[in-house]
Amino acid sequence: MSLLGTQDDLKVLVETLNFKQKVDRSLQLIREAYDKYGDGLVVANSLGKDSVVVWDLAKKVDPKIKGFIVTTRFKPKETVEFMNQEVVRYPELAVYKNDSEISPELYNVDPDQCCEVLKVEPVKRAVDEMKVTCWVTGLRCTEGRTRTDYKEVEERDKGLIKLNPILIWKEREVWQYLALYEVKVNPLYKEGYRSLGCSPCTRITNDDNERAGRWIGTSKCGGECGIHTRPLKSNLDGDGI
C-alpha cells in the first residue's frame, strides 16, 4: 500500500517502529514520491544533521535526485566550509543566497524580517527556478514545540507538496543513522550544538528542547525561521496555510 496517502497515527509510530523500520519507511516515502514527481522532487538541504540524513536517503533512492542549500551572510565559517565540501561532492546541490542590503543588526531588531529576507526569499526562488513540485525536508516532530503538527506528506502551498520523510525519527535515531552509515556532518556538532543556524542566533544549551539554542532572548526562541510556516508559492491561487 502507498505511504503517500497514509493516515497512520504518527505519534504511535514514533514510539513503536524500530530504527530499521523507520529507515525503510523513509526510503519508501522518498521512492514513492520520486516515482510520482520525478525531477520535480528536490531535497532542501540545510546542512544540519537531519538534512544530511535525508540527503543520504535520497541518494540511496536515486543518485540523480537534486537538492538546494540556502545559505546566509551570517552562517558560521564551519558551516560554509562544510557547504563548500558538500557542493564539490554533490554538484547536483544548488546554492541560493540573498545578498541584498539589510540593516546591520536586523537579526536583533526584527529577526522575523531578517529570516524572511535571508532565508524564506531564497527558498521561494529555489522552488520557482528549480520547478519544484515536491520538496523534501528534514523536519522531525520530536524536535521542538513548533514541530508537532506536521504530516509526512502535506500541501501547505497549493501545487507544492512537502515530503517530511524522517518526521517520526528521534534525535537518537538520526545520530544512529549518521554513525552507522558514516555520513559526514557539520563539525560544529563536536562543539556541543544540537541545532544549527546563523551565528548571531544560535547558542549551545543543555535544555531538553533540541531547538532551545535558536534565537535565545527573542520572541522566536526555540522557534522557526519561516521556511516551514510561510507560503512559498506566491504566483498561485491561495496563500498557503
Ligand code: SF4
Ligand atoms: S537566523 Fe538570525 S541571522 Fe539568520 S536569517 Fe534568521 S534572524 Fe537573520
